[in-house]
Amino acid sequence: MPRLTESSRQARREEIADAALRCVARVGFTRTTMADIIAESGLSAGSIYSHFPSKAELVRFASSSIFTTREDRLETAFAELGTALTPAQVMSHMLPTGDNDPGFDVLVQIWAESLTDPELGEVVSFNVARLRAVIETAITPWAATRTSSDEAAATLADKTAGALLTLMQGYIVQAAIGTKPEVPELVRLLVDAIDDRR
Amino acid sequence: MPRLTESSRQARREEIADAALRCVARVGFTRTTMADIIAESGLSAGSIYSHFPSKAELVRFASSSIFTTREDRLETAFAELGTALTPAQVMSHMLPTGDNDPGFDVLVQIWAESLTDPELGEVVSFNVARLRAVIETAITPWAATRTSSDEAAATLADKTAGALLTLMQGYIVQAAIGTKPEVPELVRLLVDAIDDRR
């Protein structure tokens, strides 16, 4: 059999990863079995292992594509919304309130898995950094209106992006394990509660 | 062999759970194996299975004791600090900044596991509710200073407790997977960023 071209090798890897993601959507991350993925992909065990050296590596690949999909969607949304976004608007767009986003469950499971899989940890770190950069870019115009120099604006945007990320992670955990908070109310309550200068 | 008294049965269950928790501290939650727990406890497989019907049940028991320990510690700390706590002070006490708390990793792993184990999900829900109640009690005097009726104070304390919980969960995720935020700075940044009334 002739060697697959590089692009069809890549396509095959994505086909396998997609099968894995369909399993994850159905039975959860940790509970997804190689036998599930084998059945869902329609390939054989050996074939899958000729494309991925291990289940862990497959999971990393699939996780990475989950992150990338979210980040790309967000980047596009921010670009379309124009440049005058406040942090609160950014938060609202990152945390869609309508549908029961099954992706949140998967995110929490990936975070947990990354704590015992250093290589997956790197995938997570990389993507947290990218998401942070996306947020930072989106709020930089806002930061510029509150500071006097470009440098100060960059610092504020950077640090604020980190804080928003932390709040967003809390929202995701809360949405996954319990009730999904209302973003505007959450924000209002926190501001009322925490600002000790009032 | 005579039947163990109820209290020594209980003691044996805790002995096994403690062995499990030592394994979790060493190799992580998902990666802990029954063989590890068997070796660590010094008992045999059959013996452990005469005290717990499954690994899942053992994990639930151990998880529950992790939560209870944290909640008890917090309740005591709040009681000792007196009744005039602000939400920001409550946050600071829930998220110790000094040591590299390994418990945060375990919490994230328990949250993830609870998403595919409904019974563990109940354990988590129960303990989130208890933690929320502990926070609510601690901030009720503060809420009373900002409202005109007891009823309004109770509502504010309840909703604020939920918001603090969400922020705390974000902090825990952030601390587990990346860099631990500084609580005061996090709070200040969020307030500056999010309050659209300024």
Added chain:
DNA sequence: ACCTGAACACCGTTCAAGT
């Protein structure tokens, strides 16, 4: 009743054999 440890079923991975 409580405990032991060999045995079983299941899941991740490998490998000899096909095309």
Added chain:
DNA sequence: ACCTGAACACCGTTCAAGT
């Protein structure tokens, strides 16, 4: 080169046999 599927090693659980 890519694929197949039986075989292997490992892990959760059971069970006949001990005290």
